[in-house]
Amino acid sequence: MDQETANQLYDVGGKLLFLNAPERLEFGIDYNAWTIGPLFKGVKLIPPGLHFIYFSTTSKEGIQGIRTGFFKYFDTGEIVVREWNPKIEDLYGESELDPSQVERYIINIRDFDRNMGPYPLDPPTYYQRWQHLTNHITPGLVKRILPNNGRVSHLPAVTPAVENEEPEASTTSAAATAAAATPTTTIRDRRKGQGIEKEEGMEFTPFDLRQSFPSGATGDQVTKWSLDKSWLVKDLLQRVYRGDHRLLLGEMQLAFVCLLMAQNFSGFQQWKQIVHLLCSCHEMVHDHPTLFVDFLDTLQQQLEECPVDFFRDILSENNFIASMLKNLRDVIPPSSTALYTKFNKMKQFLSTRFQWELPDQADEDEEEEDDDAPVVVDLENPY
Incomplete structure (x- = not known):
């Protein structure tokens, strides 16, 4: 990408400031992933729209951890700040960040420019494929289905299963019970008598094909x-x-x-x-x-x-x-x-x-x- 094009995209594209991430972390956005070094501070020139940001740690033995990530719908020129929490090897929650410090980061975003990688748009193949895969997804859908700030978690339910009465209609099916449950609830499949783990924070629309x-x-x-x-x-x-x-x-x-x-x-x-x-x-x-x-x-x-x-x-x-x-x-x-x-x-x-x-x-x-x-x-x- 030439400098003139990059300058034109700088104000239009979103920016993700990804602070204090450890070396050798796998970091990715959409179809692009890298093993980051000590100077990495995030990604710039992100096209407006929906994106999936993900990461996984790598052990000293080179073993890759479980991939975790979040969906984010970037508005034009939006700046998003995330910070690594080494104690839990995950990101701090947005509410845990100091708002005044976040505001200073946003105001001085150009100070981080040299350490932010550009979103790969050349060749455009990967971004076009991503657009085709997500062209019907709206910000409202992401907010409703992934209410935990778009986070996709693999944490399973941990509390005992609760037996429920048979549903009277599709809105009271086992799937509906799952959607209404807290993030730490296991639902039970009555057809097989088996517990089904439900990832934390996933609220897909419940419906029962049998009802x-x-x-x-x-x-x-x-x-x-x-x-x-x-x-x-x-x-x-x-x-x-x-x-x-x-x-x-x-x-x-x-x-x-x-x-x-x-x-x-x-x-x-x-x-x-x-x-x-x-x-x-x-x-x-x-x-x-x-x-x-x-x-x-x-x-x-x-x-x-x-x-x-x-x-x-x-x-x-x-x-x-x-x-x-x-x-x-x-x-x-x-x-x-x-x-x-x-x-x-x-x-x-x-x-x-x-x-x-x-x-x-x-x-x-x-x-x-x-x-x-x-x-x-x-x-x-x-x-």
Whole structure:
């Protein structure tokens, strides 16, 4: 980057002052990570928008610690101050910093300039990929889902599990109990009788795929909306996402980035829930095809970031992606040209990147017919 461009970006870009960090700390922002030296003081020229800052300590034996980090939505020219606490090998909380000292740091930010690395924008590939992964995530989503200043923690729940009564509706499901719980609560999966650890400070939108019908539903309605999750999608869009499906996709993106960048199990579980939900609709595909065009675009962007072995070992567990995409394929209306085009693009991508073929519905129907066909036995020579 030439000096003129750097000067133009200096006032526009955000700045992260990262003080007193130890040597050999792994420090990263988005797709870029470094092992820092004694002079490192932070990052400058950060493009406005959402970013993930993360770090992990390295032992004397060279063993990497658990990655910890926080999401931060940088406004134009915003300056953020963080300071390392050596006693806990983590950052001080914002409330623990001296406000007057922080203000002095901000006023004299240029004194730190030579020790702040520029956000890598050349070549722009990594930043463009980051934008594609996070384009639906809003500051409000980050604040609601990660209320602890955007922090992603791996600290598990520690208190005993509490048995709860069976839910009457989706808002009182086990997932809802998790969202309402304190950061030190273990929830119990009643289906398996096992405790599920919930990372501290994670408040993803709770919904129960088994409770996908309205309270007081008739038997016919329970059957219909149990097979077709459209009612549940409509309810979530109205009740949680202000009627904007991009916010639902934003939560799907935030969950995936928590998995990809922070190896976060809660993010993985929520991502699977949302994929399952959106691939299990019939009525919504007919009424709102744009939602599913955007969903497939978001899903493909995410799968492009997955290494081949990741897809094979995790995403294809129990044929998850295969079964979900087949569900969606089977309900795409013939009149929805844009959705058909997007789905075929996804099929081609899976074939090219993962060497995994999603068969056409006609081929599957033919196989089923062959399986059901009568068997002809030669009575004269039955063996």
